[in-house]
Amino acid sequence: MQATSVKLRNIELGTGRPKLAVPVTGKTEQAILDQAKAVKAAQPDVVEWRIDYFEGVTDAAKLTAMGQKLRTALGDLALLTTFRTAGEGGELALSDADYFGICQTVVDGGFTDALDVERYHAEDAVRQAVNAAHAQNVVVIMSNHDFDKTPAQTDIIRRLSEMVAVGADVAKIAVMPHTTEDVLTLLTATNQARQTLSQPLITMAMGDLGKVSRLAGEVFGSSLTFATVGAASAPGQISLDHLKGELDDLKLN
Numbered sequence: 001m002q003a004t005s006v007k008l009r010n011i012e013l014g015t016g017r018p019k020l021a022v023p024v025t026g027k028t029e030q031a032i033l034d035q036a037k038a039v040k041a042a043q044p045d046v047v048e049w050r051i052d053y054f055e056g057v058t059d060a061a062k063l064t065a066m067g068q069k070l071r072t073a074l075g076d077l078a079l080l081t082t083f084r085t086a087g088e089g090g091e092l093a094l095s096d097a098d099y100f101g102i103c104q105t106v107v108d109g110g111f112t113d114a115l116d117v118e119r120y121h122a123e124d125a126v127r128q129a130v131n132a133a134h135a136q137n138v139v140v141i142m143s144n145h146d147f148d149k150t151p152a153q154t155d156i157i158r159r160l161s162e163m164v165a166v167g168a169d170v171a172k173i174a175v176m177p178h179t180t181e182d183v184l185t186l187l188t189a190t191n192q193a194r195q196t197l198s199q200p201l202i203t204m205a206m207g208d209l210g211k212v213s214r215l216a217g218e219v220f221g222s223s224l225t226f227a228t229v230g231a232a233s234a235p236g237q238i239s240l241d242h243l244k245g246e247l248d249d250l251k252l253n
């Protein structure tokens with residue numbers, strides 16, 4: 001199926017070469033702004049602010065003020081804001097009520113172009129978060145992370161389809177491979193899912209074994225890949241400088 005592209009400020013997910021996102025993982029305002037400056041200078045397509053690292057994340061006023069400063073620092077770069085819960089590889093464990101409260105603060109803050117919403121929380125709350133984001137024209141990148149294993153191919157496709165069913169604009173899954181076959185499972189599932197879903201997909205196998213999946217998105221159907229400028233936010237991420245060259249080399253004509 002032809003993917004419908006999704007606009008994120010000035011970039012389009014789902015067309016051409018996979019877009020490059022770089023996470024910002026600072027704890028303090030100064031660290032976040034310093035990192036944002038370095039990331040901006042390296043010219044990715046998207047910046048991901050991992051707010052679970054930010055020391056002020058549970059204070060709505062501090063989160064909003066920080067988001068607005070970051071927005072100003074990034075100029076016209078597309079911004080994805082992500083709270084990754086501890087259960088999915090993030091820094092902080094929160095109740096669902098607190099998690100969704102933070103999602104609401106982010107969309108109300110008016111600084112982000114996209115919001116990461118984890119699929120496997122209560123379905124009603126996930127749907128409400130999607131509606132709240134859409135009401136403010138914020139793109140929803142829905143996610144699931146399996147840090148232990150690579151689910152079966154049918155299970156990966158089912159999870160991506162469930163994200164689309166609850167309103168995701170983009171469906172994302174990260175899995176942990178233990179064998180070469182696991183990496184092939186992720187890549188095959190991605191290729192199959194893109195034939196049945198029209199939303200752009202983001203998929204990756206983590207760790208060293210999975211690095212190939214971070215390079216080959218254009219071939220298999222992943223529309224964005226996470227790269228580093230300094231700190232990584234997940235195992236197996238490759239530096240932005242290297243990845244840019246690789247994606248150009250692997251470009252399909």
Ligand SMILES: O=C1C[C@@](O)(C(=O)O)C[C@@H](O)[C@@H]1O
Nearest residue numbers: 023082174204206226233234
């Ligand atoms: O969902 C993802 C993907 C990721 O886990 C990765 O493996 O590159 C990195 C996270 O920062 C991001 O939110």
